[in-house]
Amino acid sequence: MKKYILPAALLLVFETVAITLWLTKNNLFYLLNFSYIGISIALGVTLYIRKYPHARRVTQLLVGCYMLVYLGLICRENMQIEGFWYYLFTGVFEAATIHYAVAKVFGPLLFGRGWCGYACWTAMVLDFLPYKQPKQPRKRWGWIRYITFVLSLVFVSALFLAHVGNLERIMFWAFLIGNGLYYAVGIALAFICQDNRAFCKYICPVTVFLKPMSYFSLLRITCDSSKCVSCGKCKRVCPMDVDITDNSRSRANGTECILCLECVRACPKKAL
Numbered sequence: 001m002k003k004y005i006l007p008a009a010l011l012l013v014f015e016t017v018a019i020t021l022w023l024t025k026n027n028l029f030y031l032l033n034f035s036y037i038g039i040s041i042a043l044g045v046t047l048y049i050r051k052y053p054h055a056r057r058v059t060q061l062l063v064g065c066y067m068l069v070y071l072g073l074i075c076r077e078n079m080q081i082e083g084f085w086y087y088l089f090t091g092v093f094e095a096a097t098i099h100y101a102v103a104k105v106f107g108p109l110l111f112g113r114g115w116c117g118y119a120c121w122t123a124m125v126l127d128f129l130p131y132k133q134p135k136q137p138r139k140r141w142g143w144i145r146y147i148t149f150v151l152s153l154v155f156v157s158a159l160f161l162a163h164v165g166n167l168e169r170i171m172f173w174a175f176l177i178g179n180g181l182y183y184a185v186g187i188a189l190a191f192i193c194q195d196n197r198a199f200c201k202y203i204c205p206v207t208v209f210l211k212p213m214s215y216f217s218l219l220r221i222t223c224d225s226s227k228c229v230s231c232g233k234c235k236r237v238c239p240m241d242v243d244i245t246d247n248s249r250s251r252a253n254g255t256e257c258i259l260c261l262e263c264v265r266a267c268p269k270k271a272l
């Protein structure tokens with residue numbers, strides 16, 4: 001049973017958040033929402049432990065589809081970064097602000113970029129593309145993320161400064177158009193760079209939060225150097241170009257790790 005401690009602990013964390021928000025906000029939605037996400041993640045980790053090869057994808061599809069279709073399209077919540085700014089400016093600690101606090105700002109201190117590996121609805125689609133392992137060297141385009149980050153902030157600030165009416169409706173359309181744009185750019189970039197995760201590496205504005213917070217992540221993969229034979233397999237299969245054999249926090253592309261566990265699966269010496 002020892003091997004199931006991790007999924008149980010993850011479920012416990014999500015249930016704690018679910019119950020706390022349910023009771024403090026007096027809203028049953030939070031209990032159902034975070035319980036569903038916690039169960040999906042615990043299921044994925046359990047399947048991985050039981051050596052099911054598509055375990056991560058199961059969680060990614062369960063959570064990603066739920067957030068995109070149910071929360072985004074049916075409940076009309078803008079869970080993208082524009083939605084986060086919008087709720088932040090209105091002073092409402094609901095929906096996107098809670099989502100960002102848990103998944104993208106404070107959560108990464110605990111589980112790093114688990115969001116990117118197991119829940120993001122943009123990557124959920126990009127991960128179906130043919131370049132699971134990058135076929136080209138990493139490019140120096142990471143600065144683009146700061147531009148998209150600032151643009152998202154300027155867009156929402158401008159709506160507030162111009163006192164534009166019907167903001168709820170505008171934010172819903174921003175969600176639809178923004179998602180369409182992300183998918184189009186993400187898919188085009190994946191083929192240009194021959195790298196499914198090129199969008200995550202260079203464009204995604206959310207990484208401005210994710211990267212510095214995940215630097216301090218409690219949950220991280222480490223390498224047992226006494227077992228490692230420097231075969232390089234882990235680096236070859238990594239979609240994010242992480243030097244996982246280096247245990248320091250400043251390892252190459254360390255804040256890019258999405259905890260997909262491809263390196264762990266590939267290591268012939270079980271050193272990771």
Ligand code: SF4
Pocket residue numbers: 115116117120121122123199200201204205206207
């Ligand atoms: S980097 Fe952005 S697009 Fe990629 S998985 Fe993370 S949140 Fe999603």
Ligand code: SF4
Pocket residue numbers: 221237238239240241242244256257258259260261262263264
């Ligand atoms: S392959 Fe390993 S180092 Fe690379 S992103 Fe996945 S878990 Fe992180």
Ligand code: SF4
Pocket residue numbers: 223227228229230231232233234235245266267268269270271272
């Ligand atoms: S795959 Fe395993 S043995 Fe090979 S370099 Fe990576 S950690 Fe070392």
